[in-house]
Structure formats: structure tokens, C-alpha cells
Amino acid sequence: MEKEKELGKPQQITFDITDRCQLKCVTCSKWKTVASEVMPSELTTQEWKKILSDLKNWLGEGFWFCFSGGEPFLRPDIFELAEHAHSLGIKVASMTNGFSIQHLYEKIADSPIESLNLSLNAINNPLIHDTSRGREGSYEKTLDAIFTLKKMRDERHKPLGINIATIMLPENLDEIIPLVEFVTKNKINGIMFQLMDDKESFHGYFYQKSCTTSTYKMPKELRQKYKEMEKKATEVVNRLIEMKQAGHSIYNSYEQLEAMKIFFNNPDDILQNIKCDVGSTNYAIDPYGNVRLCFNMLPVGNIKENSPEEIWENENSQKCREMTKTCKMYCRMLNCNFKHNFANFNKTFMQKCINKLKKICGGK
Numbered sequence: 001m002e003k004e005k006e007l008g009k010p011q012q013i014t015f016d017i018t019d020r021c022q023l024k025c026v027t028c029s030k031w032k033t034v035a036s037e038v039m040p041s042e043l044t045t046q047e048w049k050k051i052l053s054d055l056k057n058w059l060g061e062g063f064w065f066c067f068s069g070g071e072p073f074l075r076p077d078i079f080e081l082a083e084h085a086h087s088l089g090i091k092v093a094s095m096t097n098g099f100s101i102q103h104l105y106e107k108i109a110d111s112p113i114e115s116l117n118l119s120l121n122a123i124n125n126p127l128i129h130d131t132s133r134g135r136e137g138s139y140e141k142t143l144d145a146i147f148t149l150k151k152m153r154d155e156r157h158k159p160l161g162i163n164i165a166t167i168m169l170p171e172n173l174d175e176i177i178p179l180v181e182f183v184t185k186n187k188i189n190g191i192m193f194q195l196m197d198d199k200e201s202f203h204g205y206f207y208q209k210s211c212t213t214s215t216y217k218m219p220k221e222l223r224q225k226y227k228e229m230e231k232k233a234t235e236v237v238n239r240l241i242e243m244k245q246a247g248h249s250i251y252n253s254y255e256q257l258e259a260m261k262i263f264f265n266n267p268d269d270i271l272q273n274i275k276c277d278v279g280s281t282n283y284a285i286d287p288y289g290n291v292r293l294c295f296n297m298l299p300v301g302n303i304k305e306n307s308p309e310e311i312w313e314n315e316n317s318q319k320c321r322e323m324t325k326t327c328k329m330y331c332r333m334l335n336c337n338f339k340h341n342f343a344n345f346n347k348t349f350m351q352k353c354i355n356k357l358k359k360i361c362g363g364k
Contacts, residue, residue, distance in 0.1 A: 010283035010312065011063050012336070013055060017078065018042060018070040018287050019204040022099050024134025027167055027196050030070055031134065033204035041206065042287045043304075045077040049084045051285060051303055056088045058309050066115075067094040070204075070287070073101050079111050086112035093117070095165070098142035099135060105145070108160075109152035115161040116149065117192070118142055122175040123182045132169060146188065163251070164191040168236075168260075170229050176236050180248050190249035193240070195260060195333050198222060201296055205286040211296040216328040218267065230264040237261050252335070263333055276332040279321035283312065293320045296329055 019033040043051075055063075065085060072078055073096055082092045093115035101108065108116065119142065122128035126139035133139075146162060153160040166172075166179055176193070183191045198219060201211065237260050244250040244257070262269050279293040286292060290299035291311045300320050301311035311317060331337070 007313070008280075009059055009063075010281055011059075012282045013059075013063055013065045014068050014282070014284040015048065015051075015066070015072075015081075016068050016070065016205070016284060016286045017048065017072050017075050017081075019206055020074050021069060021071045021097070022074070022135065023071075023097050023138060025199075026132055026134065027169075027199050028202040029199050030202055030204045033070070033206060038204070038206045038287065042075075043289050045080055047289070047304065048077075048081050051308070052081070052085050052088060052090065055308050056090060058307070061089070063090075065090050065092060067092070069095065071097050071099070073104060079107050082111050082113050091115075095119075096145075097133065097138070098145040099133075099138050100141070101145055102141065102148075105148050105152060109149060109156060109158060114159050115163065115189075117163045117165045118146055119166075120146070120164050120179065121166055121169065121172050123179050124175060128172050128175060132167070132171065147186075150186070150188065161189040163189050165194065166191060167194050167196050168229075168233065169196055170225050173229065173232050173236050177239055177243070180240065180243050180250060184248050188249075190251050192251040192335055194335055195263065196222075196225075197331055197334065198329075201329070201331055205288065205290065205292075210298040211329065213294075213296055213323060213327040213329050218330060223267065226264055226267055233264045234261045237264075256333075256335070259333065263330075267330055270330065270333055271328060274332050274337075276324040276327060277337050278324045279317060282336060283308070293317060294324070296331060297323060 019030050019038055020035050021028075021031050021033070024031045067078060067081070072094055075081075078094070082094075085092050092111075092113045094113050095117045096119070098118045098120075119133070120129060120139075121132045122139065129139040129142070130136050146164075149160065150162050152158070153162065164179065164183055166176070168176065180191055182188075200208075237257050240250055240252070241254060241257050244252075244254065259270065259274060278297075282293060284292045284295065285303055286299070289302045289304045291301045291303055291308070292299050297320050298316075300316035301314055303311070306314070
């Protein structure tokens with residue numbers, strides 16, 4: 001019998017500091033969160049600071065840390081938290097939709113945040129971005145944030161990395177290659193692509209605690225969208241691979257890009273052939289102190305009641321890791337589950353990739 005791999009410490013730490021968001025993205029349901037209902041239950045500044053200190057004491061050096069949400073910049077104390085993390089020697093990254101951070105440009109540029117990922121789903125057609133984000137004017141505001149923060153960074157010689165995060169949708173496939181060209185032309189640090197997922201996966205934790213992962217079935221309309229995207233998406237991803245090889249700063253690994261093509265051909269292929277890494281390296285804390293190894297499964301503990309290490313090693317965490325073996329959800333295709341190597345692939349799957357791609361491409 002194969003020996004179980006020894007459990008290490010997590011290396012990817014995410015603080016989902018709020019469920020609140022100003023947009024109404026078609027790929028998410030967090031926007032249903034009502035601010036007045038959830039804000040009294042959100043962790044305080046001091047509670048988040050203590051968690052940062054506890055994590056540093058436990059994990060030591062070298063772990064990756066990011067603020068996420070919701071929209072993390074709706075928390076005015078994000079800068080105080082970033083400063084505290086920096087004082088502990090923790091490198092800070094953050095996500096943002098870029099919609100209402102204009103009054104925060106100076107603070108962001110002068111903060112210790114070293115990496116900022118801005119959501120942008122189109123570059124040539126503003127309507128595509130605005131429609132996918134559910135708010136008119138979001139395209140214009142996001143572009144303003146990208147260019148203004150880049151200018152401030154360059155003038156102040158700050159180490160702020162500015163990155164683009166794009167969800168691949170049926171409506172924006174013609175925008176994917178121009179987005180890469182936009183990043184290269186304007187010397188933006190890089191771009192990462194994410195497949196759209198069931199919007200109910202990205203839910204407000206205050207209202208929805210988990211999904212039924214072992215019996216999950218992809219909604220018919222979502223499966224149909226993937227099928228309709230297959231031919232064009234495959235062509236686009238092939239071009240992305242070529243552009244990455246040519247030196248464009250595309251963060252997705254080659255393995256993930258290859259897997260995307262198989263996914264579009266038949267999403268079910270990934271369930272048996274791509275390993276889910278939940279619980280081996282990731283550790284997320286939601287706005288209310290609940291610790292999650294998987295954002296679709298139940299919390300494994302609450303940081304206000306137990307230490308980070310105790311939660312990582314407790315029975316609930318072990319159960320969560322075991323449940324990944326029977327999970328039927330497709331979120332394992334998301335960026336958080338991929339490394340820049342073959343760790344998530346077995347040889348059978350790689351051969352299946354080769355055979356299917358030959359079939360898709362007419363034997364070429």
C-alpha cells in the first residue's frame with residue numbers, strides 16, 4: 001500500500017477580508033451580499049493583525065499571501081493590515097476589480113503591496129467588460145487604475161507589480177489575444193486567464209456555507225456554453241501557447257493551457273485525471289474567521305477559537321482532504337490548483353491530451 005505523503009505546512013495564504021462588492025459579475029454571486037447584514041460579523045482590524053502574527057510565527061519565511069474578497073479595498077483598514085504584514089516580513093499581494101479605488105491611488109502606490117491583480121475581461125470592446133462585470137463604466141475605471149498606478153509606480157520607483165486577470169467567456173474570446181498584446185505593449189507585468197466556473201461557487205460565505213461537492217452536476221447552461229466555445233477557444237489557447245513561448249508574460253503554465261483545450265472538448269475528462277490540491281498548500285480565512293481549505297466545502301475551523309496550526313491538523317481538515325477524492329466539481333481547473341510543473345497530471349492523462357488534441361486538430 002502506498003504510504004500517505006507527510007503533511008507539510010500551507011504555502012498559499014488568502015485573506016478573504018470581505019464578501020462585499022460593488023459589481024454584479026455574471027461569473028459570481030458574492031454581489032448578493034448585503035453590507036449592513038455582514039459588516040457587524042466581519043473580523044476586526046486587530047483580529048486580522050493577530051492572525052497575521054500567528055501565521056508568521058507558525059509558517060516562518062517564504063509563504064505567498066494575498067488579500068481577496070469580494071472587493072478587498074472596501075475595507076479601509078487594508079493598508080494598516082498590509083503595513084502590519086510588511087513589518088512581519090510578509091510579502092503582500094491583493095486582488096481588485098478596480099471600480100472604486102480612484103481615491104486610493106496614492107495610498108496603494110505608497111503601500112507595501114507588491115502585487116496588484118486587476119480584473120479586465122476586454123480591451124477593444126468596453127461593453128463586453130462592463131456587461132460581464134455588471135456595472136457600466138467599470139472598463140473605463142479599470143483602465144484608469146492600470147495606467148495611473150503604473151505611472152505612479154514608475155515615478156516613485158516602487159516594486160508594485162501590476163497584473164491583469166481575465167476570465168475566458170463566450171463573449172470575449174476575440175479579446176483574449178488583444179489583451180496579451182495590450183499587456184506587452186504597455187509593459188504591464190503580466191496576465192493570467194481563468195476559465196469561467198459555476199457562479200454559485202463564488203458565493204458570499206455569510207449566506208452559503210458550502211456546496212454539495214460529492215454529487216455536484218454542472219448546470220446544463222454552463223456545459224452548453226463550454227461546448228459552444230470549444231472550437232474557437234481551442235484556437236485561442238493554441239495562440240496563447242505560441243505567445244507564451246515567444247516571451248509574452250502569460251502566467252498560466254503550459255500544462256494548464258493544454259488542459260484547458262481538453263476541458264473545452266469534454267469537461268468531465270478532468271474529474272478523474274487532474275488532481276485537486278486542496279488542503280496540501282492552501283489556507284484561506286473568510287471575513288468571519290472561518291478557515292477554508294476549499295471555498296466550496298464547509299469550514300474546517302474558526303481562527304477565533306483555535307490556532308492556525310491546530311486547524312490545519314484537525315479532524316475536519318483531514319476529512320476535507322479526503323473529500324477531494326470524491327469531489328465532482330470543476331473548480332480544479334482554476335489557477336489556484338495549478339503549478340508550473342506536471343504535478344497535477346498523470347501519464348495516462350497526458351497521453352489522452354495528445355490523442356484528443358490530434359483528433360480535434362484533424363490529426364495534425
